[in-house]
Amino acid sequence: MTVVLLFLGLGYIFFYGGNSQEPSSEESASVVNSDSSSSNKISSSESIETDNDADPDEYQVTNKIGNYTVSTEEINANQTYSVNIHAGSNSAEPKYRGIKFELDDVTGDGIFTDLGNSSIPSNESQTAHYQQIKTKKIEVINADNETRTVKVNTAVINNSGKVISFVFKRSNGNVSVTWKNDRGLIEAIPTDEISFN
Structure with missing residues (x-):
């Protein structure tokens, strides 16, 4: 009986666990790392020069101190x-x-x-x-x-x-x-x- 219950339990975990929508901890880590590396790219590019031909009132706010900042x-x-x-x-x-x-x-x-x-x-x-x-x-x-x-x-x-x-x-x-x-x-x-x- 114990062996049958154990077999059924493992089957349940294998079947339903494999279809779970939640990522494993390893998958979660890769998602987090992916997000942080992309946010690093964004922050490091904040001071890249842009050519804005639009209205002079158009601007993008940043907390990063740029090369041309005046205090x-x-x-x-x-x-x-x-x-x-x-x-x-x-x-x-x-x-x-x-x-x-x-x-x-x-x-x-x-x-x-x-x-x-x-x-x-x-x-x-x-x-x-x-x-x-x-x-x-x-x-x-x-x-x-x-x-x-x-x-x-x-x-x-x-x-x-x-x-x-x-x-x-x-x-x-x-x-x-x-x-x-x-x-x-x-x-x-x-x-x-x-x-x-």
Whole structure:
């Protein structure tokens, strides 16, 4: 009787165990290893340059520090930035306006202020947030109406998730930010680098 029960038990395990939907521990390990290796591939590729021709507001958030990341301290170090709002247009006269970022070094939360210019002062502020993004190539127009491509890993966004400004470093190591108008992304540089007429 014992032998018959043992035989039936082994038959049950063999028949139903072989059709089980649950993977064995060895299969589970291979699934986990497969997932982790693929996630490693994703994380290691986060700073790969991408060519985004879409709207400049389109970006991909990341927690990885990219090669072109600019810290909140570096952004805040410049009290104000100045932008030639006629850049990219046919206007011969530059017209500068000031913009300012005040971002918390711990949370990244803060305020973006449009200071206006000497003829039309302004003090319009909106809440802002510092965000590291996957490497993005953007085209910026400088004060001399020259267009160039720069790589960025830093953006300042508003409450709606729209990019207020991309932040990057120039070849001399100084920080620039972008201002968006109907002609595209205009480069703004620290005000103390501007000679006002």
